[in-house]
Amino acid sequence: MHGSEFGDDQLKRAMGERLRKRLEQAAEKQRPLRVYTGYDPSAPDLHLGHSITLRKLRQFQDLGHDVTVVVGTMTATIGDTSDRASGRPRKTPTETTAAAQSYGEQCFTILDREKTHVVANGDWLSGLTLTDALELASNFTVQQFLARDNYRLRIDRSEPIGLHEFFYALLQGFDAVHLEADVQLGATEQLFNILAGAKLQEAFGQPPCVALTFPILVGTNGVERMSKSRGNYVGLTEAPNEQFGKIMSVSDETMIQWLGLVTNWPHDDVVAFRYQVERGELHPMVAKKQLAHHLVSLYHGVRAADEAQAAFENTHQRGLVPDDVVQTSITFPLGLVDALVAIGAANSKSAARRLLSGGAVMVNDVKVDADDAVINSPSLIKVGPRRFFRIVGS
RNA sequence: GGGUCGGUGCCCGAGCGGCCAAUGGGAUCUGGCUGUAAACCAGACGGCUUUGCCUACGGGGGUUCAAAUCCCUCCCGGCCCA
Numbered sequence: 001m002h003g004s005e006f007g008d009d010q011l012k013r014a015m016g017e018r019l020r021k022r023l024e025q026a027a028e029k030q031r032p033l034r035v036y037t038g039y040d041p042s043a044p045d046l047h048l049g050h051s052i053t054l055r056k057l058r059q060f061q062d063l064g065h066d067v068t069v070v071v072g073t074m075t076a077t078i079g080d081t082s083d084r085a086s087g088r089p090r091k092t093p094t095e096t097t098a099a100a101q102s103y104g105e106q107c108f109t110i111l112d113r114e115k116t117h118v119v120a121n122g123d124w125l126s127g128l129t130l131t132d133a134l135e136l137a138s139n140f141t142v143q144q145f146l147a148r149d150n151y152r153l154r155i156d157r158s159e160p161i162g163l164h165e166f167f168y169a170l171l172q173g174f175d176a177v178h179l180e181a182d183v184q185l186g187a188t189e190q191l192f193n194i195l196a197g198a199k200l201q202e203a204f205g206q207p208p209c210v211a212l213t214f215p216i217l218v219g220t221n222g223v224e225r226m227s228k229s230r231g232n233y234v235g236l237t238e239a240p241n242e243q244f245g246k247i248m249s250v251s252d253e254t255m256i257q258w259l260g261l262v263t264n265w266p267h268d269d270v271v272a273f274r275y276q277v278e279r280g281e282l283h284p285m286v287a288k289k290q291l292a293h294h295l296v297s298l299y300h301g302v303r304a305a306d307e308a309q310a311a312f313e314n315t316h317q318r319g320l321v322p323d324d325v326v327q328t329s330i331t332f333p334l335g336l337v338d339a340l341v342a343i344g345a346a347n348s349k350s351a352a353r354r355l356l357s358g359g360a361v362m363v364n365d366v367k368v369d370a371d372d373a374v375i376n377s378p379s380l381i382k383v384g385p386r387r388f389f390r391i392v393g394s
Numbered sequence: 395g396g397g398u399c400g401g402u403g404c405c406c407g408a409g410c411g412g413c414c415a416a417u418g419g420g421a422u423c424u425g426g427c428u429g430u431a432a433a434c435c436a437g438a439c440g441g442c443u444u445u446g447c448c449u450a451c452g453g454g455g456g457u458u459c460a461a462a463u464c465c466c467u468c469c470c471g472g473c474c475c476a
Binding site for chain 2: 158159160221222230231232245248249250251252253254255283284285286288312313315316317348349350351353354355357358359360383384385386
């Protein structure tokens with residue numbers, strides 16, 4: 001199990017041991033392990049961060065185990081605060097059901113559609129009674145919750161902690177009970193929630209699940225964790241060119257971090273790859289292209305990856321115009337400022353003027369910075385380093 | 395319920411009668427440098443019919459020549475105590 005990590009070695013050993021036993025039992029009884037992970041539908045897209053656990057699920061799947069993806073339609077209405085030192089906006093049931101559907105679909109970029117159960121935890125959690133909830137809650141102490149770093153921090157800062165937040169771990173924990181899970185995967189900060197599940201399972205007379213946690217993926221800016229709301233993500237279903245471009249814009253250091261987490265490369269290959277880059281035997285840019293190509297081919301196939309790479313090299317390295325330039329019809333003559341708004345290059349005329357004065361606009365390969373310029377004929381407009389627009393008469 | 399602090403631009407936050415479309419940081423955009431990197435440097439960052447005007451500092455009302463800043467009121471929230 002390369003890539004899994006825990007807060008302390010003791011726990012890691014215990015979990016390793018537990019997993020080994022489970023696998024042995026499973027082999028004896030010829031019963032596949034029930035393995036699951038959950039994602040709250042807090043944003044419409046799954047991204048490379050999710051791919052870490054998804055790929056691990058896929059491995060289990062390929063070994064014949066029973067894989068379930070839980071979409072946290074109910075848990076999202078609480079909002080998990082495990083990864084942050086503040087509250088989180090709660091989702092309404094309407095928002096979550098919409099996202100739930102697309103999550104299921106996006107999972108299949110990695111998982112085998114035929115063999116995967118995609119379920120929504122609202123289906124069973126919403127049926128719990130208050131009596132049930134009290135029963136669940138009685139398995140934990142307030143101190144156990146307050147001992148968590150992020151709660152502690154908030155108390156020290158006199159920042160609010162919602163009472164409902166405590167239910168998050170309970171509900172996620174009950175998912176494990178409901179599924180009778182053998183193994184639960186998650187990012188490192190999920191350890192508390194996963195162990196809460198294991199504890200509840202024991203309370204319900206089930207063997208506690210094995211927790212497997214994985215490092216958090218930093219986003220494209222290389223600092224904060226990848227997330228949709230921070231806008232630093234690479235979506236699993238994004239267009240090949242977008243994926244390729246975003247991966248190439250990542251810093252060398254971030255690329256190195258990503259290698260072991262998001263690729264399908266064997267561990268030894270990753271080590272070797274890193275070593276080559278560090279020794280200067282492999283140029284970081286070439287390395288990054290290989291990474292980008294690999295990832296795009298995972299989600300869109302090799303051919304799309306080839307095309308994305310070619311498109312990238314053409315537009316960014318050779319300065320050529322891409323094939324898929326957006327074309328807009330206008331009526332000539334039209335002031336350049338208005339034209340920039342019409343083609344969507346700027347949100348307002350003021351913004352368009354700013355782009356012009358900043359020297360960002362090229363019309364037919366000529367830089368134009370006068371805001372009284374006028375477009376009289378079909379033109380190719382380049383805005384900034386990578387946005388192209390074609391204007392034709394209507 | 396009592397006390398107390400607060401609600402400012404995408405986010406965080408400073409301002410506490412005029413010099414405020416509002417300091418600073420983050421995010422974002424643009425330019426420079428580069429390997430389309432990152433880091434770094436520079437600029438921009440409400441809108442418009444752009445030497446000016448309009449809209450904005452929780453909502454409404456008021457004082458004033460002038461209010462994000464003072465007063466009244468309403469709404470919303472934090473913390474502490476009960």
